Amino acid sequence: MSEYFKAGALLKEKRGGDHVSHKHAHKKKAIMDFISKLNCEEPHYCRGKTKRYYLPAELSINKLWLMYNNSQTDNLKVKKSYFRNTFNQNYNLGFGSPRTDVCSTCLQFSEKIKIEKDNNVRNKLLINQRIHKLKANAFFGYVKEEQSDLLTLSFDCQKNLCLPKTPDQSAYYSRQVNLFNFTIVQGSSKSKLEPSNVFAYCWVENSFPKASNQIASALYHRLQNTELDGIKTVRLIADGCAGQNKNTTVLAMCTKWLAEAPRHVKTLEIIFPIVGHSFIPPDRVFAQLEKEIRKREIIANPDEYYNIIKDFGQVITLGESCKVFNWKDEAARVMKPVGRWHFQFKNAKRYILKRSKKEGNVLIKGNIHYKHDDGVFKNVNLPGRLSINLQPAEISPTNKISESKASDVRKLLINHYGDNWHTIERLNFFVPLISDPSDEMQMMTTQNTETIEDVMCEPQEEITSMLI
Template sequence: MWRMYNQERDEDLKVKQSFFRKIVNNSYNFGFGSPRTDVCSTCISLQERLKNEKSPIKRNELMIEKRIHRLKYKAFYNIIKEENKDILTITFDCQKNQPLPKLPDQSAYFSRQFNFYHFAIVQGNSKTKLTKENVHSYYWTELNHAKGSNQIISAVYHFLQGTVIESHVKVLRVVCDGCSGQNKNTGMVSMLGKWLYSEAPRNVKKIEIIFPVVGHSFIPPDRVFAKIERTLKTKEVVVTPSEYTEVLQENGTCINLATIPVYDWKAAYDPVIKPTSSWHFPFMRSKRFFLTRTKTENILVQGEETYRNEINKKKIITKKNKKITMIIPQMLSPNTILPNEAKVKDVCDLLQKHFGGEWRDLPQLKYYVDIENKTYIPSHGIDNMNNDLCEHGFQDVTAHI
């Protein structure tokens, strides 16, 4: 605006940028910004009700409710900003599914496509600078594994096994959204409890799991996703998983989920852990869980519905005569999911519309030719995984493929 103003003025009327800024800021009510997205439903609802409410009493009640809601999410943000050398904070989340292939054709809007999944784990609080060293990206496609709690829990378990925790750390703080199908479930609590008792360094005394207020789950992985999506917007065509992987590698350390052990946690904890309806606190309403060790191969779990208090009792969540060490999950074999035939046909039709009838002869599209022929088994990294698994007494994974 300053440049445009000076271009249209005579030499004696041109002004400095600082003077122009002062006049615009003090004399004009200009606002700049983009339309908001993913805004909290509770915040919007209270704001609209306040606009339309005429009764002073009800307006006062709505203002109190809005203030309480605001205090809750500010308390959450204060926790994830906390800097304490005794606490190691990790945050994780899933990015929205990316289409394979990604094409600009209008017909792609009406066509089924394969999904590329990305799950990010960030080490550090919300003030920590994002680097390739503290951002860990786990990726896979729907032909490698499903996208469920077993995959998410196994990725977190793999990260914890490979993380060096310094001797001064006493608390592991885990922050994630409250999605029950992936994060907030018995499997995640069970895995963290088993890791705490059996594998965590003895200086780690407690695990704290924190879930945000619904609508205010803005955590460090969201910053990673924003950087990735900004890059993906510049790519009109993406036809292979490796093209997505190259973008992930610009922002973090990448791990292919098909090359690490993925376990069936649900089948393993069902005989050992009580159903959440029998736990000593309301599972879904709780915003924080605390896990601590016992001397009897078990863990104590405490649930809190607020971010500031620790008043509820700690009790074990295992069934009678069961211990947390009895959770021994079996490995799920990768690359065994057969693609849906109708989806394969849609993808092939889409590729034909974009690349022409000879698309199968193009080398960059061999990935889809293999899928069409039902021969797709990514071999990259399987030999390495076999060596690692055999060293720990697991069966050769290729025996299951």
């Protein structure tokens, strides 16, 4: 109280609190100086503005602590716990994983720049590397773009899902039935991934192959069943796989749909990325799916895959909920061969479609660059053929797989479930796909007999030389 009357303030409480950290401030500063000199990288699939950076995968906190202590004098060395607390509390750093799908062009530039000694050549490499990355960023600008009158659909195929999925080691050497997942995501890369805007078109290889007809049919179904009120531009984004996405089959389907679309839809764009830089929203869906699939030891039929996919999107089965049409043959009947088009089909990164003044027809323009409009709209149909006249025939699903694959799947099922595998209800999917074993044995016996006869017809000298 006497201190209060003298100074006008109460005494400062000295009991408790931190009386130690200031003694080690010089050590903390030395640690932070050491960490700040480390080379950090943004994640390979960096999305938007991120504040988290990653150190090389071969490092760890323990290794960093040893490196720090080895580089400091005794008065600045610290315990591992003190170094760990400083690292975790003051930095948002992680340790990356080795990259597996890096762009080949980017790697070539990096390696050439490292070993190049001529400054002029090295500067040219740096310029070309910069241009390459700017092109990749220009593509991602389209993926991120959001407008009230713009509808963006990005699509891709997941890696083949095997049936049956078992932990049996014999599965590694066995051919299996493939289930295909073609996913379409509605919205930009900034959109939240929900079942309402993720559409998984699934089918098994015994029904249809994975080809351009199936991709075009799924896209056509999605475009027809998407709300288009107030939409003036529809943008399709996919990787440049020629067998599935970047082909006349998909373009023909797009011209057909635009010719029939509501009049307020003015243009349709198809945009492909720079090779090696094709991370789009479906890849985020696939990452989540594969994480869940890894948790399942056994997946014995397509329905079990569908139940996993339903947690992330709407499952639409090709051949049932979505019809498959022969767009490829119909495109050849209506459209000119690619060699007669007015732009280089392979080199174009953007295709823009708009209606022609001629009712029922659509014009196409191909741009090689993302920002520069270097193409012109022209008709690519054969004389007298209109886009609206495309009438692809429906393709019926089959129920067959190759004999060699059927044999491998049968052996795998017998190894894992026993000779009576066909009595297990969970495996009913495979019963109609696999031929009778007795038929296979008869076929193998016939083949072996023919092989022996062929050998016996050879001259004795050649047989002797073969045995030797």
